[in-house]
Amino acid sequence: xxxxxxxxxxxxxxxxxxxxxxxxxxxxxxxxxxxxxxxxxxxxxxxxxxxxxxxxxxxxxxxxxxxxxxxxxxxxxxxxxxxxxxxxxxxxxxxxxxxxxxxxxxxxxxxxxx
Amino acid sequence: xxxxxxxxxxxxxxxxxxxxxxxxxxxxxxxxxxxxxxxxxxxxxxxxxxxxxxxxxxxxxxxxxxxxxxxxxxxxxxxxxxxxxxxxxxxxxxxxxxxxxxxxxxxxxxxxxxx
Numbered sequence: 136x137x138x139x140x141x142x143x144x145x146x147x148x149x150x151x152x153x154x155x156x157x158x159x160x161x162x163x164x165x166x167x168x169x170x171x172x173x174x175x176x177x178x179x180x181x182x183x184x185x186x187x188x189x190x191x192x193x194x195x196x197x198x199x200x201x202x203x204x205x206x207x208x209x210x211x212x213x214x215x216x217x218x219x220x221x222x223x224x225x226x227x228x229x230x231x232x233x234x235x236x237x238x239x240x241x242x243x244x245x246x247x248x249x
Numbered sequence: 250x251x252x253x254x255x256x257x258x259x260x261x262x263x264x265x266x267x268x269x270x271x272x273x274x275x276x277x278x279x280x281x282x283x284x285x286x287x288x289x290x291x292x293x294x295x296x297x298x299x300x301x302x303x304x305x306x307x308x309x310x311x312x313x314x315x316x317x318x319x320x321x322x323x324x325x326x327x328x329x330x331x332x333x334x335x336x337x338x339x340x341x342x343x344x345x346x347x348x349x350x351x352x353x354x355x356x357x358x359x360x361x362x363x364x
Contacts (some may be wrong), residue, residue: 167350168350184352224292228348228353235280235282235304236294237282237342241290
């Protein structure tokens with residue numbers, strides 16, 4: 136079945152550092168890929184998405200490129216802020232799946248220190 | 250901006266009791282979902298719902314679970330006889346369309362504690 140693997144955290148960075156959170160996937164169909172973010176005490180918010188190979192999703196300075204050849208969707212940001220501290224989830228939705236379920240990775244906690 | 254709402258934010262119940270978790274999806278959305286996240290574990294899909302029917306359900310969604318859209322706005326998850334292992338954060342989500350490309354919008358979650 137479909138699965139998503141992302142790097143374990145926590146990831147601790149200083150403000151203005153470069154961020155990479157790795158995400159790889161396996162899917163039998165043609166997935167769309169998503170990054171969701173969960174701030175403390177809140178629900179999941181969509182950060183960005185990409186629906187086909189070579190698409191780049193971007194939002195709030197974060198970006199990720201759908202790489203079919205490496206089955207990856209790594210999240211990057213050039214300069215993190217303290218306010219980016221949260222848990223980040225990579226997820227996929229298989230377009231061949233009528234139920235539209237999301238399959239999530241385990242989440243990566245990011246802590247940004249001033 | 251429209252948002253998904255969930256009530257209650259925290260529910261404490263005794264093992265064996267029935268609980269109903271409530272969600273109000275975004276008003277023009279047609280697809281509805283429940284997920285759960287046991288503390289420290291992955292977010293797991295439970296069920297998707299469209300046109301008053303279950304579209305898909307996971308292995309977790311056994312006979313103790315049921316979903317319902319009792320009126321034009323609410324979407325509920327019922328757990329008939331709660332077990333200790335049902336303690337988790339339950340998230341409701343909705344999307345306008347299906348097809349695997351549309352964004353699912355999540356509510357803030359209901360934390361269920363089974364004692």
